[in-house]
Amino acid sequence: MATITLDTRHFLDHISLDCVIFGFHDNELKVLTLQIKTTLESALPGGFLKKDETLEQAASRVLKERTGLDEIFLKQFKVFSDPSRSNENPQNPLAVDPKLPYNFEFFNKRFISVGFYALVDFTKVKPAPDFYSLEWQWNNVNEPVKYIIDHRNIIDEALEVLRLQLRHQPIGYNLLPDRFTMPELQKLYETILGRELDRRNFQRKIHSYKILNKLGERKKGGAHKSPFLYEFNLENYQKALNEGLNGTW
Amino acid sequence: MATITLDTRHFLDHISLDCVIFGFHDNELKVLTLQIKTTLESALPGGFLKKDETLEQAASRVLKERTGLDEIFLKQFKVFSDPSRSNENPQNPLAVDPKLPYNFEFFNKRFISVGFYALVDFTKVKPAPDFYSLEWQWNNVNEPVKYIIDHRNIIDEALEVLRLQLRHQPIGYNLLPDRFTMPELQKLYETILGRELDRRNFQRKIHSYKILNKLGERKKGGAHKSPFLYEFNLENYQKALNEGLNGTW
DNA sequence: GCAAAAGTGTTAGTCCTACACCCATGG
DNA sequence: CCATGGGTGTAGGACTAACACTTTTGC
Structure with missing residues (x-):
């Protein structure tokens, strides 16, 4: 070394x-x-x-x-x-x-x-x-x-x-792998904020930002129902970065 | 000099x-x-x-x-x-x-x-x-x-x-004189934001922050109806500075 | 008394919150 | 088949945005 x-x-x-x-x-x-x-x-x-x-x-x-x-x-x-x-x-x-x-x-x-x-x-x-x-x-x-x-x-x-x-910008593109599930993204938000979020409201809010592409596949291997995989829509993500989100987490 | x-x-x-x-x-x-x-x-x-x-x-x-x-x-x-x-x-x-x-x-x-x-x-x-x-x-x-x-x-x-x-903190204490009117405070916000705000919604929102003391007097001298004078409630103002406001201007 | 500015109130729509319900998967 | 986690839907309440009406003041 x-x-x-x-x-x-x-x-x-x-x-x-x-x-x-x-x-x-x-x-x-x-x-x-x-x-x-x-x-x-x-x-x-x-x-x-x-x-x-x-x-x-x-x-x-x-x-x-x-x-x-x-x-x-x-x-x-x-x-x-x-x-x-x-x-x-x-x-x-x-x-x-x-x-x-x-x-x-x-x-x-x-x-x-x-x-x-x-x-x-x-x-x-x-x-x-x-x-x-x-x-x-x-x-x-x-x-x-x-x-x-x-x-x-x-x-x-x-x-x-x-x-x-x-609160003002999308986050995750730099912190998550290229493909990830909604629960993973939510965990990221919860970890940064230091508190739990409602699963259903979280999905709705994130979707309203239109920064995700839903992939057809699901993540397999884990127990229980397999979640969908997503990737970031870079064009919209970038736009959201520039224009701000006005969210209330 | x-x-x-x-x-x-x-x-x-x-x-x-x-x-x-x-x-x-x-x-x-x-x-x-x-x-x-x-x-x-x-x-x-x-x-x-x-x-x-x-x-x-x-x-x-x-x-x-x-x-x-x-x-x-x-x-x-x-x-x-x-x-x-x-x-x-x-x-x-x-x-x-x-x-x-x-x-x-x-x-x-x-x-x-x-x-x-x-x-x-x-x-x-x-x-x-x-x-x-x-x-x-x-x-x-x-x-x-x-x-x-x-x-x-x-x-x-x-x-x-x-x-x-x-968007997150009250503003005005440092920029305005000790006593001021609501329209003056509104003008300050409008000037910083670069756009006009609705007079009535502005009042309601500011009041909801509870950072103002309404003084009995009114500002005289100007034409038209004389506006009330206010001062900042420093205790609450300071609290709002520390805790944040979560406003949507 | 008229114009302009200020105080107060109302309503529709949007967004957030807090839930209930169903579905898929592994053990 | 059941426990657990994930996908979707809905009702209530809070907040925002848009607007009407009244009051005060100087000219």
């Missing part, structure tokens, strides 16, 4: 970004994190801004490098600028492990971090070896895991924005 | 902030801007981040310094990071006027700017002399004024976020 080296000369000082990468699996909303072995804490994958790119390009590059995914839903949601969140903070294990192969002068400064959140298809993510050879891990968003610095807070804020997005 | 000098030693490199300061006057939504005499362009008031403060503190400080206002509604809404928006851009008149009393080495770098928007009471703003002795000016948001760099875009994005805010 090769360690990717990190040449800090191309990066702007003081500015970083952190990605909250949401995935959906086993009826749970999960966040892709890095496990820090020395302290057993989790950290969000982050990155830095090259001198000739926008933050969006940087976030997209970081995600591509680390998850292999391209063209996924990616959005900045807040800047975290508390002076105490810098890497000089001894709570940040990246700042205290001298064995890590990076440029201390660059890292041990105050960082303003732009938070991005991404929605990805859990099954398609193949995390690349981390810069620091940390281990990748999918954490359940609600699990009381210990995170470095303010990463717990960054996740919570991302989740709140995601919930808001749910 | 004294020129405020700008000691750049306390600021972080590469990071700035721009404020879209909304005010409401003459039934128009206005933005507080600086007029650049040489090119007749407008610019948003901006500032920099001190080494020991958060972005929110910096924005609050900048607003206090420049408008005299304290404890106003202030919120970051987006980061603008296009590499071409730097001060090296010859379109930025701040970069090309050698008479201006500032540290060129600091300014002529690439800047990532965090956009804030503020809601202020038009009548209470007393703009302080600008660092560069530029002139203050209230621009109508829709007026086709020429702005430096990407400031037109920053305003448009702020307006969009403001419209979204309207």
